[in-house]
Amino acid sequence: MSLLIANSLTKTYNNSGWFRKHSPAGKGVKDLSFVLEQGACLGILGESGAGKSTLGKIVLGLLPPDSGNITFNGIDLYQSDRKARKQWRRDIQVVFQDSYSAMNPRMSIRDIIAEPLRNYERLSALEEQKKVAELLETMGLSPQEMTKRPKQMSGGQLQRVNIARAIALKPKLIVLDEPVSSLDMVIQKQILIHLKQLKEQSGISYLFISHDSMAVHYLADQIAFMKNGEFVQLAGGSYHAHDLLG
Numbered sequence: 001m002s003l004l005i006a007n008s009l010t011k012t013y014n015n016s017g018w019f020r021k022h023s024p025a026g027k028g029v030k031d032l033s034f035v036l037e038q039g040a041c042l043g044i045l046g047e048s049g050a051g052k053s054t055l056g057k058i059v060l061g062l063l064p065p066d067s068g069n070i071t072f073n074g075i076d077l078y079q080s081d082r083k084a085r086k087q088w089r090r091d092i093q094v095v096f097q098d099s100y101s102a103m104n105p106r107m108s109i110r111d112i113i114a115e116p117l118r119n120y121e122r123l124s125a126l127e128e129q130k131k132v133a134e135l136l137e138t139m140g141l142s143p144q145e146m147t148k149r150p151k152q153m154s155g156g157q158l159q160r161v162n163i164a165r166a167i168a169l170k171p172k173l174i175v176l177d178e179p180v181s182s183l184d185m186v187i188q189k190q191i192l193i194h195l196k197q198l199k200e201q202s203g204i205s206y207l208f209i210s211h212d213s214m215a216v217h218y219l220a221d222q223i224a225f226m227k228n229g230e231f232v233q234l235a236g237g238s239y240h241a242h243d244l245l246g
């Protein structure tokens with residue numbers, strides 16, 4: 001069974017509000033269909049305003065489409081009961097571009113990574129500490145970083161922390177919404193390599209949203225090019241590591 005199946009998703013924004021009076025009416029996404037298999041990465045590539053984040057929000061269960069449907073593991077995301085919703089909220093995680101604003105600056109790195117574990121699993125303090133240490137190591141960070149606050153870390157380190165949090169519950173799918181766009185090139189490459197290794201080792205799937213063609217080609221098995229809310233072309237991805245590393 002395919003992990004994620006989108007069938008003719010359409011979402012049009014109502015631009016009647018005062019703040020939206022300068023933006024053209026009727027924008028959003030139109031008639032998007034795709035299939036994402038377990039362990040695969042679908043790249044969504046398009047310029048600003050193409051509709052990438054709108055699609056991301058629909059996949060995350062945050063924005064009901066006007067028409068069409070989307071199933072995850074055979075369950076319709078917008079017709080599911082409470083129990084199923086709780087399960088897919090665990091199974092679908094997200095990493096956004098702005099790592100710092102995705103975190104509570106007063107929390108320690110340990111608390112940030114442990115938050116989903118505390119919501120879904122009952123671990124002892126020692127088990128939790130071990131798990132957070134493992135997750136930090138998976139992302140190439142030292143377990144000693146867990147006592148720090150977000151302000152004491154670099155943008156690249158924070159994005160690794162965000163990914164560690166996103167994988168803490170072993171989700172089936174991560175929506176990566178421009179996860180490396182705000183980082184410098186060297187850090188971007190390191191994080192993309194980590195994401196690829198994670199995918200190969202754990203069989204996790206990604207919906208990778210980006211305007212960066214090189215990054216999408218590196219990570220994605222298949223690429224959907226988006227323009228004005230529609231898919232205009234589908235293509236294979238998978239550049240090899242040396243293409244990215246130059």
Ligand SMILES: Nc1ncnc2c1ncn2[C@@H]1O[C@H](COP(=O)(O)OP(=O)(O)OP(=O)(O)O)[C@@H](O)[C@H]1O
Pocket residue numbers: 013014015020023027028046047048049050051052053054055211
């Ligand atoms: N809440 C909203 N209300 C009205 N229009 C919106 C809203 N959110 C997005 N839009 C419009 O829908 C279109 C698609 O926006 P979306 O944010 O999905 O694009 P994007 O490809 O993610 O762009 P970016 O990379 O700049 O975030 C744009 O024309 C945008 O102005």
